[in-house]
Amino acid sequence: MKVMITANDSSIDSMVSDRFARAPYFIVYDIESQKSEVLENEFLKNSHGVGPKAVQIAVDNGVAALISAVPGGNSMEALKKAEIDVYDGRGLKVSEAISKMKSGELNKIL
Amino acid sequence: MLRQIAIVSGKGGTGKTTLSASFAYLAKHPVMADCDVDAPNLHIILKPEIKETHEYIGSKKAALNQSKCVKCGICQQVCRFDAVGFDEGRYFIREYACEGCNACVMKCPAGALELVDSLSGKYFSSKTENGPLIHALLGLGEETSGGLIAEVRKMAVKVAREQEIPVVIIDGAPGIGCPATSSISSTSYVIVVSEPTMSGLHDLKRIVQTVKHFRIPMGIVINKYDINEFQTDEIVKYCEDESLEILGKIPYDKMVKTATEQAKPVVAYDSLASDEIRKIWNKVENIAMKR
Numbered sequence: 451m452k453v454m455i456t457a458n459d460s461s462i463d464s465m466v467s468d469r470f471a472r473a474p475y476f477i478v479y480d481i482e483s484q485k486s487e488v489l490e491n492e493f494l495k496n497s498h499g500v501g502p503k504a505v506q507i508a509v510d511n512g513v514a515a516l517i518s519a520v521p522g523g524n525s526m527e528a529l530k531k532a533e534i535d536v537y538d539g540r541g542l543k544v545s546e547a548i549s550k551m552k553s554g555e556l557n558k559i560l
Numbered sequence: 561m562l563r564q565i566a567i568v569s570g571k572g573g574t575g576k577t578t579l580s581a582s583f584a585y586l587a588k589h590p591v592m593a594d595c596d597v598d599a600p601n602l603h604i605i606l607k608p609e610i611k612e613t614h615e616y617i618g619s620k621k622a623a624l625n626q627s628k629c630v631k632c633g634i635c636q637q638v639c640r641f642d643a644v645g646f647d648e649g650r651y652f653i654r655e656y657a658c659e660g661c662n663a664c665v666m667k668c669p670a671g672a673l674e675l676v677d678s679l680s681g682k683y684f685s686s687k688t689e690n691g692p693l694i695h696a697l698l699g700l701g702e703e704t705s706g707g708l709i710a711e712v713r714k715m716a717v718k719v720a721r722e723q724e725i726p727v728v729i730i731d732g733a734p735g736i737g738c739p740a741t742s743s744i745s746s747t748s749y750v751i752v753v754s755e756p757t758m759s760g761l762h763d764l765k766r767i768v769q770t771v772k773h774f775r776i777p778m779g780i781v782i783n784k785y786d787i788n789e790f791q792t793d794e795i796v797k798y799c800e801d802e803s804l805e806i807l808g809k810i811p812y813d814k815m816v817k818t819a820t821e822q823a824k825p826v827v828a829y830d831s832l833a834s835d836e837i838r839k840i841w842n843k844v845e846n847i848a849m850k851r
Binding site (some may be wrong): 468469470472495496497498500519520522523526538540559 | 616617618619680702703705706707708710711713717738741745746773774775
């Protein structure tokens, strides 16, 4: 299963971003192989409509879950349709968020 | 740990900036972030000295290379926004109308059109008597932009970390749309300023739903509560039903007008409103700073 985590930096030691669609990086982490791929957010500075674009990135990468700050209304609609689970990762490091999700300690919001 | 506290209202004109300016003084050297980038006002009271100016490229717009243009007019036919004009034998782009949709670029047979970065606004890192202020100005005719607000907030967090300042106070954008949500996302605490009018209560309900969506704790301030005690009771009832804490009720006070005219924060003067604002800030410090 693949998980996408929004991140402030390109390493899994960085913090989960304060923003969903305006996160500088998306880290796609494969729980089985424990491999991660780092994607730069090309929509970072667009003035509007970034939420659904970020969801499209999640869909294109085949992720089953997202760890992020709480996404906005439009993003949530798209995430619901795409059947992607959403976990609240505010205040955590990417690596901490992944291990907390695995152990069921992370708050699921969708 | 860095705390970010946002002041929002839904309805405009309820007193966000008045309250924010006072908090700038009461919080003892916070980082202030003016996220009302459409019509920023906080700088009028805080009188910043601009240290850095950054450009915000939020969109792309069509640009026409006249030397390649074959004057076929296809760009004008495909533009849905009436952004291509024709005058004195030349086609030209109306920048304010262009949405950057790319249709003209795709259809131009001569390759005379391209999308180029467009300056949508500027943001500033400044210094005031009471600490840093990050503020911005959206360009005229630009779409209201959560993106520019995101840049302001990022800069505010960066400055707070560099200067080891524990709190960022955000003077939020009005409304409940993109600029407002960009002002509150992932803050530690939200202060919602309401006023006892029908539209005040109506818009309060909408912003409360928005803050709840983002799962952020909040408290309510009723400004000028005594101008309509019936509506104030309605707001109190609503807050009870929704289990929302009322942080304080600020009375109508002529000193607020005096302070505003002098471009000073209300708490620079002794008055009933000033006393209540101090009480509200103490509560916010207790709730938000110790959470």
